[in-house]
Amino acid sequence: MSDSDRFNQAIQRFDAAHREDPNLFDGVPAQLLYAQRMTQWLDRLYADASEPLRLAARCQHIRRWMIPRSRYPMTRSGYHQWRTALYSFHAQTAGQILRDVGYDDATIAAVVSLLRKEKLKSNPDMQALEDVICLVFLEHELALFAPRQHEQKVIDILRRTWKKMSPLGHAAAMQLQLPPNLRSLIAQALRLPPQDGPERSAAAGSDRS
Numbered sequence: 001m002s003d004s005d006r007f008n009q010a011i012q013r014f015d016a017a018h019r020e021d022p023n024l025f026d027g028v029p030a031q032l033l034y035a036q037r038m039t040q041w042l043d044r045l046y047a048d049a050s051e052p053l054r055l056a057a058r059c060q061h062i063r064r065w066m067i068p069r070s071r072y073p074m075t076r077s078g079y080h081q082w083r084t085a086l087y088s089f090h091a092q093t094a095g096q097i098l099r100d101v102g103y104d105d106a107t108i109a110a111v112v113s114l115l116r117k118e119k120l121k122s123n124p125d126m127q128a129l130e131d132v133i134c135l136v137f138l139e140h141e142l143a144l145f146a147p148r149q150h151e152q153k154v155i156d157i158l159r160r161t162w163k164k165m166s167p168l169g170h171a172a173a174m175q176l177q178l179p180p181n182l183r184s185l186i187a188q189a190l191r192l193p194p195q196d197g198p199e200r201s202a203a204a205g206s207d208r209s
Contacts, residue, residue, distance in 0.1 A: 007051060009101040014059040014094070021065050031061050037140055041132045045172055052110035053125040057132055059094040060115055091115040120164065131169030134161055139176055146185060158189035 018032035025033055038057040042049055049057075067089055072078040091112040098108045113119070113126075120126050137145075146154045165173065178186070 003051075006102050007055070010055055010098055010103070011058055013097045013101065014055075014062060017059075017062050017093070017097075020063075023065055031064060034061055034136070035059070037136045038132055041135050041139075042128070045131060045135070045168065046128045049128065050110075050125055052107055052114065053128055055094070055098070055107075056111045056114035056125075056129055059097075059111075060090060060129070060133070062090050062093050064090070087116045127166050130164050131166055131172070134165050134169060135172060135176075137161075138173060138178070142182055143179065146182065151185070154185055155189045158186055162190065 014035065015032060018035050019029050021029035021031040023030040035058050038060065039054070042054065042057045046053070064086060067082070067086055069079075069082055072082040072085075094115060095108050095112050098111060110125070113123070114129055117130075118126065120130060149157075162170070
């Protein structure tokens with residue numbers, strides 16, 4: 001099997017799993033849509049992305065619906081327990097698919113490390129993945145997420161996650177066109193005066209990586 005055939009088989013297997021998501025958004029399984037958006041942002045921002053990074057971006061939320069947030073206490077500690085469980089679950093699920101289609105141990109280990117969110121500041125692929133996660137959140141999810149939360153909580157999330165992004169991620173985020181209410185929240189998070197133009201909008205990811 002050629003390298004491209006193996007890669008395409010892995011993507012097909014990931015997407016088959018995403019299509020099983022019972023949660024729909026405009027009639028599309030939510031995790032399939034999320035995976036497609038991750039790939040789209042990765043292609044835009046990191047056109048020369050490594051194969052492990054491209055694989056990780058496509059499967060980073062694989063079968064997430066199987067471990068609902070409600071399974072853990074609705075506390076900050078419970079939230080972190082849920083996140084830790086998800087990281088391991090995603091890594092194990094994706095790793096098995098990669099083994100099934102014939103990937104070598106080194107590639108699988110690289111993908112698993114990315115899915116476990118290891119070495120954010122020392123692994124360029126991990127930083128790239130974090131940038132993509134943040135940009136997908138801001139462009140596609142923040143408008144739905146923010147109204148359901150206390151304003152200060154959203155500001156705190158934006159402030160913390162902005163720190164996770166690289167200068168390249170910041171630059172891409174500054175180009176996003178966001179509605180005034182979101183620009184205002186982000187400006188508060190970064191302690192910048194809100195601007196009318198999209199060129200001054202800033203982005204942040206969420207704790208939902």
